[in-house]
Amino acid sequence: MSALDTVTAVVRGRHRRALRRRAMLGLLAVLIVAGFLVTLTSGRTYYPLSDVLDVVLGETVPGASFTVGELRLPRAVLAVLSGFCFGLGGVTFQTMLRNALASPDIIGITYGASAAAVFAIVTLDLSETGVSAFAIVAALAVALLIYLLSFRDGVVGTRLILIGIGIAAMLNSVVSYLLSQAGQWDLQEATRWLAGSLNNATWEQVVPVAAAAVVLTPVLLAQARNLTMLELGDDTAAALGIRLERTRLIVIVGAVGLIAFATAATGPIAFVAFLAGPIAARLFGAGGILLLPAALVGALLVLVADFVGQFAFGTRYPVGVITGVLGAPYLIYLIVRSNRSGGSL
Amino acid sequence: MTSVTTDAETPDAAFVRRPAPVRTFWIVLAVAALAAAVFASVAIGSRHVGLTDIWRALLGHEDTLNEAAVTKRIPRTILAVVVGAALAMAGAVMQGVTRNPLADPGILGVNMGAALAIVVGITMFGLSSVTSYVWVALVGAGLSAVFVYTVGSLGRGGATPLKLALAGTATTVAFVSLIRAFILPRGDVSGVFLSWEIGGVGGASFGSLRQVAPFLIVGFVVALAVARPLNSLALGDELATGLGERVAVTRAFAAIGAVLLCAGSVAAAGPIIFVGLVAPHVCRLVVGLDHRWLLPFSAVLGAVLLTVADVLGRVVARPDEIDVGILAALVGAPFFIYIVRKQKVREL
Numbered sequence: 001m002s003a004l005d006t007v008t009a010v011v012r013g014r015h016r017r018a019l020r021r022r023a024m025l026g027l028l029a030v031l032i033v034a035g036f037l038v039t040l041t042s043g044r045t046y047y048p049l050s051d052v053l054d055v056v057l058g059e060t061v062p063g064a065s066f067t068v069g070e071l072r073l074p075r076a077v078l079a080v081l082s083g084f085c086f087g088l089g090g091v092t093f094q095t096m097l098r099n100a101l102a103s104p105d106i107i108g109i110t111y112g113a114s115a116a117a118v119f120a121i122v123t124l125d126l127s128e129t130g131v132s133a134f135a136i137v138a139a140l141a142v143a144l145l146i147y148l149l150s151f152r153d154g155v156v157g158t159r160l161i162l163i164g165i166g167i168a169a170m171l172n173s174v175v176s177y178l179l180s181q182a183g184q185w186d187l188q189e190a191t192r193w194l195a196g197s198l199n200n201a202t203w204e205q206v207v208p209v210a211a212a213a214v215v216l217t218p219v220l221l222a223q224a225r226n227l228t229m230l231e232l233g234d235d236t237a238a239a240l241g242i243r244l245e246r247t248r249l250i251v252i253v254g255a256v257g258l259i260a261f262a263t264a265a266t267g268p269i270a271f272v273a274f275l276a277g278p279i280a281a282r283l284f285g286a287g288g289i290l291l292l293p294a295a296l297v298g299a300l301l302v303l304v305a306d307f308v309g310q311f312a313f314g315t316r317y318p319v320g321v322i323t324g325v326l327g328a329p330y331l332i333y334l335i336v337r338s339n340r341s342g343g344s345l
Numbered sequence: 346m347t348s349v350t351t352d353a354e355t356p357d358a359a360f361v362r363r364p365a366p367v368r369t370f371w372i373v374l375a376v377a378a379l380a381a382a383v384f385a386s387v388a389i390g391s392r393h394v395g396l397t398d399i400w401r402a403l404l405g406h407e408d409t410l411n412e413a414a415v416t417k418r419i420p421r422t423i424l425a426v427v428v429g430a431a432l433a434m435a436g437a438v439m440q441g442v443t444r445n446p447l448a449d450p451g452i453l454g455v456n457m458g459a460a461l462a463i464v465v466g467i468t469m470f471g472l473s474s475v476t477s478y479v480w481v482a483l484v485g486a487g488l489s490a491v492f493v494y495t496v497g498s499l500g501r502g503g504a505t506p507l508k509l510a511l512a513g514t515a516t517t518v519a520f521v522s523l524i525r526a527f528i529l530p531r532g533d534v535s536g537v538f539l540s541w542e543i544g545g546v547g548g549a550s551f552g553s554l555r556q557v558a559p560f561l562i563v564g565f566v567v568a569l570a571v572a573r574p575l576n577s578l579a580l581g582d583e584l585a586t587g588l589g590e591r592v593a594v595t596r597a598f599a600a601i602g603a604v605l606l607c608a609g610s611v612a613a614a615g616p617i618i619f620v621g622l623v624a625p626h627v628c629r630l631v632v633g634l635d636h637r638w639l640l641p642f643s644a645v646l647g648a649v650l651l652t653v654a655d656v657l658g659r660v661v662a663r664p665d666e667i668d669v670g671i672l673a674a675l676v677g678a679p680f681f682i683y684i685v686r687k688q689k690v691r692e693l
Contacts, residue, residue, distance in 0.1 A: 101511045106518055149682055158507050159685055162447070165514050166681040169451070169618055173674030177667065195525065270522050321529060324522030331519045335496050335512050 017285070021293075024283055028296040032080060035303045039076045040068055043311070075201040078265060079306050079319070080299045081209045082198075083272055084217075085262035087298020090273025091280065091290050092220055092255035095227050096248065097157040100334055103274035104259045107164025110273070111171040112142025113263040118175050118190045122182040131193075132208070132264035139260035142167065143252060157234075196269035196320025198306050205265040212261035217295070220254045224289045227251060269305075269320045271327030272298050278334055368638055371631045375645045379426070382652040386422040387415060390659050420551050425655045425669065426648040427554070428610040429620055431561050433647020435606035436621020437628070437640050438568050441575040442599045443494065446626070446684060447510050450486075450607040451618030454516035458489025459611040461520045468527050479557055483608040489516060490604050557609040564605030565644075571599045572636040579634065617670045619677020620647050626684060 040052045051064045056073070090103040104110050116138030120126040126134060146167055150160040175194070182190055192199070226247045229237040238244055259273060276298035280290045283297070305326070306319040388399055394411040401408075402415035432450060439448035450456050462485025466472040472481060493516050497509035574595040577585040582592050610617070624647040625639065632638045651669060654676065658667035 099511070101515050106511070106514055149686070152686060162507060162510055162685040163682050165452070165510055166678045166685065168514070169681070170674055170678030173618070173671045177671045180668065181665075195529075317529070321522075321526055325526045328519035328522050331515055332496075335515050336499065 017288070021284055021288060025293065025296065028283075028293070028300060032296065032300050032303065035300060035307070036076050036080065039079075039303065039307050040072050043067070043072060074203050074206050075198050075306070076303065078201040078206050078209065079198055079303045081206065081213055082262040082266045082269065083276075083299035083302030084295045085209060085213055085258040085298075086269060086272040086302070087276030087280075088217060088220060088291060088295035089255040089257075089259035089262070090275075090298070091277035091294035092227065092251055093273075094277045095290065096230055096251055096255075097161060098231055098233075099157070099161065100278050101274075102157070102161045102164075103277070104255070105268060105271065105273050106168070107161055108146060108166075108168035108171065109139055109143050109164070109256055109259060110263055110268045111168045111175070113139040113260055114194060114268055115171040115174045115178075117193055117264070117267070118178045118182075121190045121193065122178050122186045125186075129204070132205075135264040136260040139263065140253075140256055142171070143256040147249075147252060192318065193267040195318045196267040196323070197318030198266055198302075199316075199318065201266075209261050209265050212257055216254045216257050220251065220258075221291055223247060223251050223254070224291050227291075228289060267320060269302060270324035271331065272301055272323055275323075275327050275330060276301060278330075368632045368642075372638075372642055372645070375642060375649065379645055379649045379652070382649050382656065383422055383426065385656050386425065386652050387418050389656055390414060390418055420554060421655070422652065424554060424613060425652045427558075427561060428614045428617065429624075429648040429651025430644035431564065431606040431610045431647075432617060432620040433624035433643040433650070434565065434568050434640055435603040435610075436647075437625035437636070437643040438571070438575070438599050438603045438606075439621070440625055441578060441636055442596055442603070443509060444579065444581075445509055447622070447681070449619060449622035449681075450603070450611075451616060452510055452622065452681075453490065453513035454493045454520065455486045455490045455513075455604070455607050456611050456616030456618065457517040457520040457524075458492075459483075459486040459608055460616050461485055461489075461524055463612070464524050464527050479560055479609060479612040482612040483560065483604070486608040486611060487604045489520070490600060490607075492516065494600075553613055557613045560605050560609035560612075564602050564609060567598055567602035568606065569640055571595055571602060572640050575599060575636040576634075579636075615670055617651070618674050619681060620650055620673050622684075623677050623680050624650055626680070 037049065037052070040056075041047055041049055045063075045067065047061075047064045047068060051061050052068055054061050055064050055068045061068075090105075093102055093104050093107070094100050113135040117131050117135040120131040120134040124130070124134075146160060146164050149167075150163045152159070179187060179190060226237075226242050229240050229242045230244070230247065232240070234244060262269075276294040277290060279301075280293035280297045284290065284293045301323065302319060305322040309317040309319050309322040387403075388394065394415055398409065398411040399415050402412040402419075407413050407416050436449050439450065439453065440446060442448075459482035462481045463472070463478055466477065466481040472478065493509070493513050496516075497512035499508075574585075574590055577588050577590040578592065578595055580588070585592050585595075625643045628639055628642045628646055632642050651673065654672040655669045658669055658672050661667055
């Protein structure tokens, strides 16, 4: 009898958690749509929702067609997409390496893209598309390099993180050197890119990010179950029949791809990849699969931060500065908390 | 939890203590290398000078362009030597105190703490002289050292290399983004800061040297004074206490010495990463683990490293210069990776 009670309690609890998860996901989605609409309607000039909807549906509305269709719409779409990619890529790394601090912006992968982009801007004088392509290739190459360098009888998470830190420090000094050599104009462009910004968002930038999200998101979601096994520790995961290196490689390529495409379009928006996972863990309770929640949190984060950066202050701050300033104290708080509790998300 | 065993923790007897003649030989060799590096630093630059010019300039003449060029190189050389020695010794002390092979003022975020403090000082309080930089940097370096170490040693297992390195890096990232937010609205400051941040000894003068000298001297003295207690600390806290060592006092003094050294060198030359990591490790290989030998030898080797890096920076991209901080990072990072690979790191 009591065994039956326990079973019903467990079933009920599972049911309740699933409900809560669905409700939270729904809430996040609603918030994103609402934020999306707000950024489309308001700004320097206000356009009513009906005008905005007309523009989205492809009709010509004087004034709104340009402001909304050419400026606000690509910007908002890029914000959502890049936030989605950052969040998903970041939480994948955090889950795989079982450490909230091991997000791509801390272990060197984003630095790879940054260094390449600055090199392309300052030294090679490439066009915008060229810079993006270069940054994507470099992020993948740096991730591969970190992976290979930490390979010794398999890759151990700890070693991967530490080697990533070393690579990050090196690339950081490359960026400093390139900036010190840059002319005034290039310097401005490079710093703007480094700060992470959605200014000058165009449809041409949106397309590759969207493609990456569409292709890579299912890949990562399909690996979600294996990823949770990895979270139990390498030995346990192997005992449960997970092919460690294969899973790890697929997951790394997928996550780095997302991060690289998003970074190439917007620059490294500080801390989004890092923050999305822990925030999602707070909202959804640790233990569940956090991939989709973190992706939505990331999207919402970038959308809101960009809006705040544009209109809340006298100067227009790029979105990366806003997320950076908000993220830094939270990061410090999180280090304290995660170290005290002894580890992962 | 991470458990990292370095080769240094399970050493064979010969490794711990090299015979005195061997150590003396290496010290002499290092000092000779330092002399050579110093000579090269004075002699080599974008302007070619002859031996007589160097000699006359050293005697205080400044009549010809060549002699003037050499005179300009003297404070810069001294600064490279002093900063290299300070960083290396700070690194050695930090590695001893934290018993952590990856400790380095740059990795642990101490340098960036000083940098953030200086930026806040410049933007909010209008600081402009090196003296005020030092005081502010001292506060920043001290606070961030305490912070990173506290954070890194929370939780099970104490201050493991992984936790310390991550806490340091994360703190650095957080500080960098705060720095960016501080200087973004201030175009005038950003140029000054950018050149300082890269870390260089090019702008050295005797005036700025004199400002940081007291801090560095006290730092050197304190660090050397804790050399012997550090040896006991290496045995672990319990054993050191059993041997009659006052562990907390030793830790505190060692930290004060390291912070003074870091803050002084950061204020004078900007945040330079990895020198404090590389020099002590190389020294451990040649003179063993005794801190009484290790600390001075690290200082000499650090001075050699930074001076050579400075000279290289002048030669590689003639007539341009590559700042010493950049070269140090480029050389140091592979070494860092090498140490990480060499360790027997178990999975989390």
